[in-house]
Amino acid sequence: MNEKTEELRNIFTSVTDEETVTESQEDTRGSLEQDERTVEERLEGLVARMRDRYEFETPLSDAELVILAKRFYEDDTDEAIADELGVDEEDVFEGRLAVHLVxxxxxxxxxxxxxxxxxxxxxxxxxxxxxxxxxxxxxxxxxxxxxxxxxANDRYRDEFDAILADADLSKRMAKDVREDGLEDATEGMETDVEF
CATH class of the missing domain: 1.10.10 (Arc Repressor Mutant, subunit A)
Known part of the structure; x- marks a missing residue:
């Protein structure tokens, strides 16, 4: 470094706080989900926000509405959901509509x-x-x-889609990775073995 460059560097470091100039980097694993909360926590937060905003009245608790949403995305009928929750089918219907799951x-x-x-x-x-x-x-x-x-520009329905579709996609991808890894590990092995 020549003298002028050294002098400029010293001026720069004396007037700036190193932490404000550069941000530390950390290695993170890739994920489809950037939110650190669990699927359950994200759904609970979404249902609570909707209840606050719309002040809907349903005999279903927030926890039951979370189960309802999960089962809705598994294509279960209102009757099947009602059986699991131990409530009337009409309560499930009203609960679904309250959280915009039509x-x-x-x-x-x-x-x-x-x-x-x-x-x-x-x-x-x-x-x-x-x-x-x-x-x-x-x-x-x-x-x-x-x-x-x-x-609401289908915001809440989109959030349900994102939470539950991403969770399903993550599970399927993890399963595919495990299966592919097992196939690679056993490739070329003799599997017709007599005991």
Whole structure:
């Protein structure tokens, strides 16, 4: 180093704090999940935030809503979820809608946009669609849940997707890695052995 470079370096180090100029680096393992919390903790936090924001009333606790969400993403029916939780199927339906987990077949017989914009009473719509009034109330509840989710830009549904889909992907990738590693380790070995 020449004299001028040394002088500039000394000036620089005297006026700066080394920690503010450079950030220490650490080796971290790669992960699909950047969040250090468990899937369970992330789901609990999401459900708690939704309950705070929407102040929904459901007989299901936050812990039960977490189980509901997991089972929903495993494509379990409301009946199967209700059996596991020991509650009515209607409670599961209401709990799902409270946390914006709407199934494609929740209102596949009607146009939700049409139901949403209609002001007629349930009896009139039930007669028009050829269903009972309870079904119309159910469709209106689904439409309200879809609207609520859209008003939040489907943020909460996207978070459920990210948490539960990433967890599933991580499990599958870990399983594939274990299987591939075992295949590589046993490649070329004689496996037809008599005892």
């Amino acid at each position: 199934r494609d077949d929740d209102a596949d017989e009607v146009d939700l946009a049409a139901i949403r914009s209609r002001e007629e009473d349930d009896a009139t719509l039930a007669a028009e669609y050829g269903v009972d009034e309870g079904q119309i109330r159910r469709y209106r509840r689904v439409a309200a849940a879809v609207d609520e989710s859209r008003a």
